[in-house]
Amino acid sequence: MKSISEDVFKFFLPEENLVSAEELTSGHINDTYLVKGASDKRYIFQKINKDVFPDVPGLIMNKVQVSRHLHKKHTHLPVSERERRVLTFVRSHQGSYHYWDKNGNYWNVTLFVEKSQNFESVEDKSIAYEGGKLFGSFIRDTEDFDPGKLIEVIPKFHDMSFRFDQFDQALKDSSAKRRERAKNLIEKALALRTEMQLLENLKDDGAIRIRVTHNDTKISNALFDHDGKGLCVIDTDTIMPGIIHYDFGDAIRTICNTAREDETNLDLVNFNKEYYDSYLKGYLEALGNSVSAMERKYFPLAAKTMIFIMALRFLTDYLNNDVYYKTSYPEHNLDRSKNQFKLIDSFDSVMGKVS
Ligand code: GN1
Ligand code: MG
Numbered sequence: 001m002k003s004i005s006e007d008v009f010k011f012f013l014p015e016e017n018l019v020s021a022e023e024l025t026s027g028h029i030n031d032t033y034l035v036k037g038a039s040d041k042r043y044i045f046q047k048i049n050k051d052v053f054p055d056v057p058g059l060i061m062n063k064v065q066v067s068r069h070l071h072k073k074h075t076h077l078p079v080s081e082r083e084r085r086v087l088t089f090v091r092s093h094q095g096s097y098h099y100w101d102k103n104g105n106y107w108n109v110t111l112f113v114e115k116s117q118n119f120e121s122v123e124d125k126s127i128a129y130e131g132g133k134l135f136g137s138f139i140r141d142t143e144d145f146d147p148g149k150l151i152e153v154i155p156k157f158h159d160m161s162f163r164f165d166q167f168d169q170a171l172k173d174s175s176a177k178r179r180e181r182a183k184n185l186i187e188k189a190l191a192l193r194t195e196m197q198l199l200e201n202l203k204d205d206g207a208i209r210i211r212v213t214h215n216d217t218k219i220s221n222a223l224f225d226h227d228g229k230g231l232c233v234i235d236t237d238t239i240m241p242g243i244i245h246y247d248f249g250d251a252i253r254t255i256c257n258t259a260r261e262d263e264t265n266l267d268l269v270n271f272n273k274e275y276y277d278s279y280l281k282g283y284l285e286a287l288g289n290s291v292s293a294m295e296r297k298y299f300p301l302a303a304k305t306m307i308f309i310m311a312l313r314f315l316t317d318y319l320n321n322d323v324y325y326k327t328s329y330p331e332h333n334l335d336r337s338k339n340q341f342k343l344i345d346s347f348d349s350v351m352g353k354v355s
Contacts, residue, residue, distance in 0.1 A: 011107075012107075013037060021034070028325040029325070031046070032046050041111070043109050043111060044112050045108075048106045048108070054154075055151060061097070063239050065149065066212065067087050069141075116231055116232065118222060118224065121219070125274055127224065128274075135233065136285065138233045139290060140287050150241055152240050153239075157242075158242065158306075161197065174321075175321075179319065185334075192308060199302060203243050208294065209295070211242070212239065213239070214236065214239055215239065216235055216250065217247045219254040221234050245302030246306065252303040255279050256343075270343075303347065304354055307343050307344050311344065317333045318334045318337060
């Protein structure tokens with residue numbers, strides 16, 4: 001079993017004693033541990049993947065700054081309650097928020113949010129609604145934070161042209177066997193190229209406002225309390241400047257999928273319009289005046305675009321022999337991509353034309 005070493009623990013928590021560390025395996029990129037100290041407090045220790053993120057200290061400063069900003073928005077709450085609603089980063093005795101270990105890996109630590117739950121997929125429309133309120137509040141509460149103060153943790157992260165460039169390259173480099181296995185998906189991806197470029201064109205033309213966005217708003221990154229009320233947005237590694245559509249679309253991608261992202265029985269993968277409407281309702285309520293008519297207009301296209309970009313990225317990684325995402329078995333990325341393409345088919349039949 002993987003664990004964390006004493007030096008990492010003591011760097012952040014010199015007064016504490018390490019009792020246990022359990023690896024949490026739901027993420028595809030970083031290594032995450034739920035750690036218990038002798039004081040009975042619990043923490044999340046995270047080792048950031050330096051192959052994926054070129055500037056880890058910059059990434060950590062991004063999320064620490066935004067957390068501080070969000071804490072200020074919640075000063076009306078007692079500290080214990082505020083720490084359940086906003087991630088709290090642990091600062092080391094040397095004053096830094098990250099540790100660089102002897103193997104060259106960066107670590108950061110947050111307080112664990114007690115009495116919370118999260119979901120890999122949604123089974124109740126009230127969770128979709130509460131998720132909408134939570135992610136909408138995130139956008140509203142960061143509206144007055146200058147996105148220019150944030151680094152781009154992965155340049156062009158949600159840029160379709162960049163993701164298509166990577167896909168085109170993968171097509172050239174891949175084995176004939178993998179290309180053959182993915183033949184249908186490759187055709188589907190190529191057929192959607194023009195439509196899936198529209199949102200980026202609007203962004204590049206300056207028609208859509210750049211703001212602080214989370215960029216990984218899958219539903220498992222939202223914590224809820226035991227009554228199912230939205231509590232806290234987590235996994236803030238990819239906070240950077242972006243457009244609201246990235247966050248809206250990625251949330252819809254996971255909330256409205258009637259199955260998990262890697263479900264292999266595609267009959268179970270369908271787009272749930274009721275959850276879409278519930279999420280949108282909560283989102284708009286929380287956003288109030290913080291969203292423009294122009295931004296709202298492109299929400300349906302954003303949903304399709306973000307489902308597609310994940311389908312394309314999983315497919316690209318499959319063609320590249322699974323070098324990016326963690327996989328549990330040989331065709332895991334291919335299965336993820338099939339799942340997302342099935343979701344697009346279902347989206348089209350439920351939502352109709354969106355561009
Ligand atoms: C990755 O590691 P995780 O699960 O937080 C990915 C997201 C994808 C997601 C798909 C940096 O996030 O973009 O939406 O997998 N993060 C990065 O589940 O590539
Ligand atoms: Mg993430």
